[in-house]
Amino acid sequence: MHKLAAPYASLRRGLIALCAAALCGAFPARADDLQDASKFLKAGQHQQALERVNRVLKTKPRDPQARFLKGIIVTEQGNTKEAIDIFTRLTQDYPELPEPYNNLAVIYASQGQYEKARAALEQSIRTHPSYATAYENLGDVYAKLASQAYDKALQLDSSNSGAKNKLSLVRELVREPTVVAAAKESPKPKEPAKPPVTVAEKAPAKPAADPNADVLKAVNGWAEAWSRKDADAYLSYYAKDFKTPGGEARPAWEKTRRERIAAPKSIEVGVESPKVTLRGDNQASVTFRQNYRSDKLKSSSNKTLELVRADGRWQIQEEKAGK
Amino acid sequence: MTRVLFFLLALAFAAATGAATLTPENRLSGVFESIEANRLDEALKRVDALIRDYPNFRLAHLVRGDLLLARARPLQTFGNVVKTVPQDRIEGLREEALARLRAMRSRPSEDRLPRYVLQLHSEQKHVLLVDSRRSRLYVFGNDQGRPRLVADFYVSLGKNGIEKTREGDQKTPIGVYHVTGNLPRSKLTDFYGAGAFPINYPNEWDLRRGRNGHGIWLHGVPSDLYSRPPRASDGCIVLANPDLESVGRYVQVGTTPVIIADEIEWSDAASVEAERRSLSAALEQWRADWQSRDTERYLGHYSARFGSGGQDYAAWAAHKRAVNAAKSWIKVGLSRVAMFRYPREGDFVVVTFEQNYRSDTLSNAMRKRQYWIKEEGRWRILYEGAG
Numbered sequence: 266m267h268k269l270a271a272p273y274a275s276l277r278r279g280l281i282a283l284c285a286a287a288l289c290g291a292f293p294a295r296a297d298d299l300q301d302a303s304k305f306l307k308a309g310q311h312q313q314a315l316e317r318v319n320r321v322l323k324t325k326p327r328d329p330q331a332r333f334l335k336g337i338i339v340t341e342q343g344n345t346k347e348a349i350d351i352f353t354r355l356t357q358d359y360p361e362l363p364e365p366y367n368n369l370a371v372i373y374a375s376q377g378q379y380e381k382a383r384a385a386l387e388q389s390i391r392t393h394p395s396y397a398t399a400y401e402n403l404g405d406v407y408a409k410l411a412s413q414a415y416d417k418a419l420q421l422d423s424s425n426s427g428a429k430n431k432l433s434l435v436r437e438l439v440r441e442p443t444v445v446a447a448a449k450e451s452p453k454p455k456e457p458a459k460p461p462v463t464v465a466e467k468a469p470a471k472p473a474a475d476p477n478a479d480v481l482k483a484v485n486g487w488a489e490a491w492s493r494k495d496a497d498a499y500l501s502y503y504a505k506d507f508k509t510p511g512g513e514a515r516p517a518w519e520k521t522r523r524e525r526i527a528a529p530k531s532i533e534v535g536v537e538s539p540k541v542t543l544r545g546d547n548q549a550s551v552t553f554r555q556n557y558r559s560d561k562l563k564s565s566s567n568k569t570l571e572l573v574r575a576d577g578r579w580q581i582q583e584e585k586a587g588k
Numbered sequence: 589m590t591r592v593l594f595f596l597l598a599l600a601f602a603a604a605t606g607a608a609t610l611t612p613e614n615r616l617s618g619v620f621e622s623i624e625a626n627r628l629d630e631a632l633k634r635v636d637a638l639i640r641d642y643p644n645f646r647l648a649h650l651v652r653g654d655l656l657l658a659r660a661r662p663l664q665t666f667g668n669v670v671k672t673v674p675q676d677r678i679e680g681l682r683e684e685a686l687a688r689l690r691a692m693r694s695r696p697s698e699d700r701l702p703r704y705v706l707q708l709h710s711e712q713k714h715v716l717l718v719d720s721r722r723s724r725l726y727v728f729g730n731d732q733g734r735p736r737l738v739a740d741f742y743v744s745l746g747k748n749g750i751e752k753t754r755e756g757d758q759k760t761p762i763g764v765y766h767v768t769g770n771l772p773r774s775k776l777t778d779f780y781g782a783g784a785f786p787i788n789y790p791n792e793w794d795l796r797r798g799r800n801g802h803g804i805w806l807h808g809v810p811s812d813l814y815s816r817p818p819r820a821s822d823g824c825i826v827l828a829n830p831d832l833e834s835v836g837r838y839v840q841v842g843t844t845p846v847i848i849a850d851e852i853e854w855s856d857a858a859s860v861e862a863e864r865r866s867l868s869a870a871l872e873q874w875r876a877d878w879q880s881r882d883t884e885r886y887l888g889h890y891s892a893r894f895g896s897g898g899q900d901y902a903a904w905a906a907h908k909r910a911v912n913a914a915k916s917w918i919k920v921g922l923s924r925v926a927m928f929r930y931p932r933e934g935d936f937v938v939v940t941f942e943q944n945y946r947s948d949t950l951s952n953a954m955r956k957r958q959y960w961i962k963e964e965g966r967w968r969i970l971y972e973g974a975g
Contacts, residue, residue, distance in 0.1 A: 408660040414653030415669040418646045419677045512629060 302334055306341070314338050329359055336368060337436055345372050356388070361525065361562055363389040363396045364435045370399075371432040374406055379413065382406045382432070387511060391521060394510030395586035402432040477541045480549045480572060483579035487570075488534040488555075496523045504573055504580035529559035547574040612642050612814065612828075613742060616685075617692040619651055631655055645814035647688070650681045680817025687723035687818050688742050696737060700854035702728065704764070704847050705735040706864040706927035706937065712845065714838040715928075716767075716806075718743060718825060720750045720760060721851040723818040725806075725825065727838050734857075739834060744816040744826040750850060751932075752789065755801040758822045761789045764928045764938045765846045767806075767839050781808020782829035785839055787846050792971055793930070793959060796895065806846070808832040849931035867927055867937055867960060870967035875920050883912045891961060891968040919946040935962035940975045 298317045305314035315338050321331040336351035349372055355365035366389035373382035383406050389399040415421075483502060490498035500519055509518040526532065535556035543549045548571075555568040571583040610618070615638045622631035632655045638648050650667050657668055666685070667678045702717055708730040715735060717726045725743045728735035745760040746752070752761040765787040773783050784807035790799050801823065808829040809816055815828045825848070827835060838844065870889070877886040887905050894901040912918070921944035930936040937960045944953045957975030960967050 404660040407656045411653040411657035411660065411668075412671065414649045414656060415667075415671070415673070418650035418653060418667075418681055419669065419673050420646065421673060514629075 299330060299334060302331075302338070306334070306338055311338055311342050315342075327358070329355060329362070333365065336365070337434060340368070340372060340434060345376065348372055356385075359562065360528070361392055363393040363399055364437070366392065367396070367399045367402060367435045370402060370406065371434050374402075374409070374432045379406050379410045383410065390511045391513065391518075393586060394584070398433060398435055405432055476543055476546070476549075479574075480541050480543070480551060480579050481539060483572060483581075484536055484539060484551050484553070484570060487581065488536045491526065491534045492532055494526050494529075494532055496526045499526060502581055504575065504582045507581060508583045510584070529562070531560050533558045548572070549574075549579065612638060612645055612648075613688050613692060616645075616648060616651070616688060619648075620689060623655075628655060628658065642814050644812055647681050647684050647815070650678075651685075680820065683818045684723075684742070684815065691722055691724050691740065691742065696726070696852075696854060698737075699856065701735060701857055701860050702726070702847075703853040703855040703860060703863075704849065704929045704931060706860060706867065706929060707925060708733055708735065709924040709926040709941075711840075711924060712843055712926060713840060714738070714844055716835070716838070716844060716846045717852055718745075718760075718846070718848040719850075719852040720745050720762075720848065725827065725835070726852070727835065729838075738838075741827055741831040741835065742815060744818055744820040746821055746823040747819050749819065750848070752801055752804070752823055753799050756822075757801070760821070760823050760825065760848060761794065761799075761801075761804055762848050762850065762931050763789070763791060763793065764930050765789055765791060765804075765848070767841055767844045767846060770836070770839070770841050771805075773808075776807075778810050780805075781810060781813075782832045783808060783836060785836070785841075792957070792973060796971070806832065806835065845926070845928060847928060847931065853931075863929075864927060867939070867967055868925075870960065871922070871925065871939060871941075874969070875922055879918050879920050881912050881915060881918055883909050886912070889967075889969055891963055891970050894968075894970055894972075896972050914949065916948045920944070930959070933961075935967075936960070936970075937967075 298321045302314045302317035302321075305311070305317065315335065318331050318335045318338060321328060322335065325331065332351055332355055336348050336355070339351065340348040349369060352365045352369040352372070355362065356369065359365065366385045370382040370385035370389065373379070373385060383403065386399050386403040386406060390396055390403065393399070487499065487502040490502065500522065507515070509515060533556075537554040537556055539551050539553035541549055541551050550569055550571050552567065552569045555564075555566050557564045557566075566586060569585045570581050571585070572579045573582045574580075615634065619631050619634045619638065622628070622634055632652070635648055635652045635655060639645065639652060642648065650669075654663055654666065654668055657663060667682050669678055704717065705715055705728060708715060710730075710733075713730055715728050715730070717728065718724070719726065723743055723745065725741045726737060727739040727741075729738040730736075747758040750760045750762050752759040767785045768788050769784075769786045771780070771784040771786070773781070776784060784805040786803070786805045789804040790801065804823055804825075806825045806827065809826060811829075816826055820826065825846075874886070874889040877889065880886075887908060890901060890904065892901050894904060896904065899907070923942045923944070925939065925941040928938045930938055939958045939960055941956055942953065943956045945951060955975040957971075957973055958969050959971040961970045962968075
């Protein structure tokens, strides 16, 4: 949980440079333009940055990187209406990306629309439970909402209770865990459907009594159910007391997961280099690299699952991004 | 504790079935229930809904502020406002929260009666009791002369507390009063909200003790407020507008008693009944002795400290001796007798009745008020006048 050095004062966070390097290999021309756009933006030359981005968008109008960058450029130009439009559409097209939600929230907050900012940030965290920027921003938004509530409680005039606060825009779409959005309009030749890389295939079968193997079996089963887009089977791997991200109600979380699983045409989830740590007979954590690929998105990230054994089954109690 | 839980369960059930409409106070209590159960998301949802319905409920905003702030950082206190703000405003809301929760969670037990209400007369449908320590107004219905609790409401009283003695002291009087008027919203400024019911402060007992001031009312709150802190008025009894409207449905102008106490004394039915009988007997003896024209026996019911409209005991006795001597017969009938103990005064009871007086020379019917006190174990009249 983050702590504010100066409550209610400065909510500005350090900005992070745009990094489109991950895209260089795949789309050299586009990447060049985007890199230039990024440089111009850093130099404060918004018009030039916008021209470069628009050039990319002319040929690839749905490109998430370019759209995201354009969103930042127009935000800095003060064109909040267009910025809101760009980021909103990004959240619709790529609901699994937390950054557009975060930036929408930042813009709403700058307008004093803290309830909207809150909703967007909560969505961002729902998408990526470990997204630190969104957490920090959300903390600030909660504090601001609290302040407004206190003003109402004490009959104070909210309008003069301090300048509108600025939260931090996220300037990069590519971050750790790496998320590379595959542009929809240029589908790569479909790779032959590779079965997810699972440990079960790598590791020789061990006797069922081996608790490590049991844990891995559960993790692989979970990944396979996800890959089959079998939401019922997927959800059955979660323990009754599963800690939903952000503490939301279980039914709401399940609904979101079902939607996310249903949305792409295909999903592949691979579990790479899993490491099992047992704690006693009934608790384990598994850290691995999660390789996710759908027709819309490809991502690779570190993940840790906390599992508990109940009724002879290992089930997920908590899901954390990172190691 | 079991009682509290049961009560909350009952509330939850009422909410689930929609069988009863929850008051904002019930709902606020539900928010605290969620907080105590560490269901903070549910608490926030509940308080959001409450504020949606009652946007001027400031205490609800304070609780919401805490619930939101708790998501950003640990709270230090209830009403964790970090800015420099008038502390008395926060303190007022904290006190309101305490008063409301305390009232919600410790309900008067069904088998306890307010010691002040010895007898209601048949036309008095309700009596209002104000417990100033609890910031609560209780409405008791007249169940064949016995009080039965029908509703209760949070109230705000004088900034400087209770026992008003003089004009401008911003205190709420303590005593036995009654509603003397009904001022509708249309005749008042917005400050008084849904309306006002003046009471008869200062009464005879106040005047006799040199107390002054005027304009003590039960009234509502301005339209931009839902309620005010427990100690907020200039002496009036202030209710949320919906609550004032509810109270208005119980009030009969000129008839409904308003008893204001530090803290309501509760008693069991048998003790209240014993006291009522003892005073009834004294009253009946007074009537019989008057009728008998044995003036000395009759005067024996009056205290040496008696006073009425400038007459002291000696003047009163002389007058009565002269009047009674001239009569060849007297008949006195009493009806619609009501009796209320006076808060803070020990054995001191306000008795009102219809007096039907007939004699060979004069007949009249009037409403009378007497103050009875216990002296050396005997009930005696301290004051007598038109009621």
